[in-house]
Amino acid sequence: MSIDPSIYYAAIPAVILVGMTKGGMGEALALMGVPILAMAVPPVQAAVILLPILVVMDVVSLWIWRDHNDRTLLKMLLPGALVGVAIGWATSAYVPRDALRLIIGVITVLFAIRYFYNSYRARQGYVVQPKPHRVVPAAFFGTLAGYGSFVAHSGGAPFQVYGLPLKLPPRDYTGAAVRFFAIINFIKLGPYFALGQLDTTNLTISATLVPLAIATTALGGFAVKRMKPDVFYPFMYAMAFIAGLKLVYDGIVAIL
Template structure:
């Protein structure tokens, strides 16, 4: 693992920015969350960046769950979580085989294709009617979300591919996302610890960044609670598109 250059102002700024992104995403701006690892990877190896962020994610999950307690869609969670847990297991077993860049590229392409489909419907004035729950699709996208979340904390796009077309109220969608990733992240602690990623330096960095992330969790929740559905969904799709572009870029660059 690389030694973190705490004496470098640029490194400190990047660390702080990653913590702010985590906080805002856990407050409800979920599309931002997948950017945290790529941002931190500007100054650290991706695996080390992911290890530093995981304890922060778990802490902000507690705050976010408190903020959005009871607003989740229970049926969606029950259908997606078994696949997600399986995806985490697959990620753990294949961690040394599948290049991270390949996973980032796949997730990015899926996210862009999903947003492109939505944009085509908007431009052709064919608004998509809310889609009913589908257990098979929930299991597939939940599994992909669990896998990509384990590899790079990039489970947001697969989760949104399944949940956004359900047409849930923004508060319910946010609460469901918060509950889903809270469970996923706490499960991920086990394989990350088994892989030896939680050394003193990484955990100390996580502890130093945690207060900033927690503070911005409340900022994110404040923003979402004041956002109308007709504003919320276009912004969410736009963030998903930006994240998709970033992931494709990182994936191609890393191959």
């Protein structure tokens, strides 16, 4: 099957946005990748084309953030995430993706609003302490992250909802996030292949975009590594808020 060159008018900006995200700049930019690419190809094909690119970006991100991690955060969220991926695979033909986007979006928007409200209160003298790790919320948001990642590439928001309130050092948080989604995206390759989505045409398009993917991921990592905590956390919560709004919008439009 021949490849229409016009696909790249949408694919190139999509990969740039996703690459900046994979470098550590937050979920909001990544959520624009599939919709932009879907202007040129069907939404399912757009998600499939991006998956191998995400895996390449993950390899670059793992190298960039190789010296930074929070193992406890990974141990808390990964078991639920693996369950979420399995559920997504088993229900791939019946998944209410639009309702899922809406639910994740509402949770994320409220979560971000709460942060900015607490930041306002902090200027009045109120101190918000870091949240401890909690098994039940970790299982819930881990499962939601794995499920959302499989069915709609929207697992970043649940990860942020659990991880950001821990107030980890920014580099350790980003290193854990990079490892989390590298593992999830690698695991997703098997189910996507089993569902017959990773064909020659889609893989060829993905391969031609790899150099751009590597460059933009490195650029995103360069920027985030130089952010101080008092810049990093407001930025990440703002990205979460924008991501939540995008998910709410997509969900409402699709349902209506």
